Amino acid sequence: GENVEQHPSTLSVQEGDSAVIKCTYSDSASNYFPWYKQELGKRPQLIIDIRSNVGEKKDQRIAVTLNKTAKHFSLHITETQPEDSAVYFCAAGTGGRRALTFGSGTRLQVQP
Amino acid sequence: SQTIHQWPATLVQPVGSPLSLECTVEGTSNPNLYWYRQAAGRGLQLLFYSVGIGQISSEVPQNLSASRPQDRQFILSSKKLLLSDSGFYLCAWRQTSNTEAFFGQGTRLTVV
Numbered sequence: 001g002e003n004v005e006q007h008p009s010t011l012s013v014q015e016g017d018s019a020v021i022k023c024t025y026s027d028s029a030s031n032y033f034p035w036y037k038q039e040l041g042k043r044p045q046l047i048i049d050i051r052s053n054v055g056e057k058k059d060q061r062i063a064v065t066l067n068k069t070a071k072h073f074s075l076h077i078t079e080t081q082p083e084d085s086a087v088y089f090c091a092a093g094t095g096g097r098r099a100l101t102f103g104s105g106t107r108l109q110v111q112p
Numbered sequence: 113s114q115t116i117h118q119w120p121a122t123l124v125q126p127v128g129s130p131l132s133l134e135c136t137v138e139g140t141s142n143p144n145l146y147w148y149r150q151a152a153g154r155g156l157q158l159l160f161y162s163v164g165i166g167q168i169s170s171e172v173p174q175n176l177s178a179s180r181p182q183d184r185q186f187i188l189s190s191k192k193l194l195l196s197d198s199g200f201y202l203c204a205w206r207q208t209s210n211t212e213a214f215f216g217q218g219t220r221l222t223v224v
Contacts, residue, residue: 006155032210043202043215044156051210089156095210099146099171104155 002027004092006103014111019080021106023090024072030092033066033073034100038087047088048075080110114139118203118216125223131176131190133219135203138184143205145186146213147178150200162186163208198223 003026013019025033034049050057050064050073057064061080066073077084087107093100118135125131137143147159158171160178168178175194179187186203203216 034212041218041220043218045215046212049212091213093210095208099144099158099161100206100213101158102148102156107153 002030002092002098002101004090004101004103006090006106008106009104010107010109012109012111013080015080015082017080019075019077019084019108019110021075021088021090021108022072023074023092023103024070025092025101026071027092027094028071029094030101032093032095032100033064034091034093035062035064035075036089036091036102038089038105040086044089077108080108082110082112084108085110114205114214116203116205116214116216118219120219121217122220123222125193125221127195127223128192131188131193131197131221133188133201133203133221135186135188135216136184137205140184140205140207142183142208144208145180146204146206147186147188148202148204148215150202150218152199156202160188193223195223197221 006023031052036044037047038044048062048064050066061078063076087105089105090103091100115138146161148156162168162180176190201219204213206213
């Protein structure tokens, strides 16, 4: 089955700096890569996703890049703000019936 | 629009007692349904998934079970809880097409 590894496990940045979280996946059949943000005690919520036919996607301060050959994808947050502090999860999956496989999460702390 | 309901939000149960967590989805038909568990400060572990009524796949052997008595209802159960069953349980749904997973609000279970 799919295996997703995520790094780093914790990340502390100063407000205004950029943050980068990286994930690798093992199953070359995976073609859908969402990123979720989970605030303390809350449910994970989708912030951005990318499909395998696209190399990069951007939404305001958030961008995701995908390298299918190397089987890795990354989340980039620019101009970080204190409200970006949360746990971020990457995931990989395919269509059909299987579940998404999640990375272990990155706790991002943005220092004001 | 689609919504997912999960209850209860919090639960404190003694060791050896039974468990029943319920999840329902509205506004869609034949969803894929999932139960995840999140230990404190950890990632999302897939416990069960279901692609249809009465169809349950178990990802991790343990003393939990799942049932899907109706198309949009997914239940997580245990006959006798263990201390190690404590955690944050999340129900999620997804369409068969390659889309994001939507999470319920979660149930924080503490076994004492």
